[in-house]
Amino acid sequence: MDNAHQHGLASIRSNYAKFTDKEKKIADYILDNPQNIIHHTINQVSDELDVAESTVFRFCQRIGFKGYQALKIALAAEIVTPMKDIHEKINNGDSIATVSEKVFRSNIKTLEDTLYILDGHAIEQAVGLILAAEKVEFFGNGGSALVALDAYHKFIRSGLQVNANLDSHMQLMSASQLTDRDVAVLVSHSGSTKDMLDVLQVLKEKGVKTVSITNFAKSPLTKEADISLYTVAEETDFRSEALSSRIAQLSIIDALYTNVMIATKEKGKEALQNMRKAISLKRL
Secondary structure, eight states: OTTGGGOHHHHHHHHGGGOOHHHHHHHHHHHHOHHHHHHSOHHHHHHHHTOOHHHHHHHHHHTTOSSHHHHHHHHHHHHHSOHHHHHOOOOTTOOHHHHHHHHHHHHHHHHHHHHHHOOHHHHHHHHHHHHHOSOEEEEEOTHHHHHHHHHHHHHGGGTSOEEEOOSHHHHHHHHTTOOTTOEEEEEOSSSOOHHHHHHHHHHHHTTOEEEEEESOTTSHHHHHSSEEEEOOOOOOSSOOHHHHHHHHHHHHHHHHHHHHHHHHHHHHHHHHHHHHHHHGGGOO
C-alpha cells in the first residue's frame, strides 16, 4: 500500500465497518491507545486483548502493513511528528501570507488523506443508487447543512429530482415522504448528531436507501447507512476536525456529481444547458 506509513490510523478508520468482531477489538484498542502500540510488543498487545498473536499480525496485514513492526513505525511517525505541526502550526510571529499558506497546506493534506482512503467501490455503489433513484435528498445539520445545500445546488443541474432542507423539523417531515425508490445522502462529520440520527431512523423505517459522508468509521450513522464514504481531517490550533473536513466533504460531493453527470450523458448535458439558459436571465 503506497504511503501506508503515513496513514495507519486513517486506514483503520476507513476499513472499520468491514472488520470482524476480533478485528474491531484490535482496531478500537489502536485508535484509543496508539501510543501503546509504539511501546508494546505484539505479545503484550495480544495478552492485553486476549487474542492470538497471529490475529494481531493478520490485522496489521489487513490494513496494508507487512506486519506489526511496520504498523509500529507508521504510528510512531503519525504520533511523534504529526503532519498538522508541519502544515498548520500557527506561530505568533507568522505573517498573514504565512498563515494563509499554512491553511492552504492543511486543506491540501486533508484532501490527500481523504483521497488515500477513498473506497472506489463505495463511490461506484453510491453513484449507482443515485442514478436509479426517483428522488435524491440531501441532509445535514450545522456546518454539514451547508455541504448538503451545496450538493443540492450541484445536483439540481443534473435533471434528477433532488431536494435539501436546512431546518431539522422540515428534514424529518421530508424524510417521512420518501420511499424505497428514493436515496438519502446524509452528511455528518461525527456521525452521531442526534438530529441526523433521528432523520436516519425515519428513513430506515420508510426503506429509503442511505449514503453517509462522515469522518468516523465506527459512528452510529455508518453502522446503519447502506453505503459510507469517509473523510480524514485533523484538529489544529484554530480549526476543529469538523471545519477541516468540510473541504473533503465538498470534494466527495463533487466526485459523486461529476460521475452522475458523465453517466447520464446527453440527458445530463441537456439538463445542464437548460439550467445555464435559465441562469443567464440573471445577467445584464
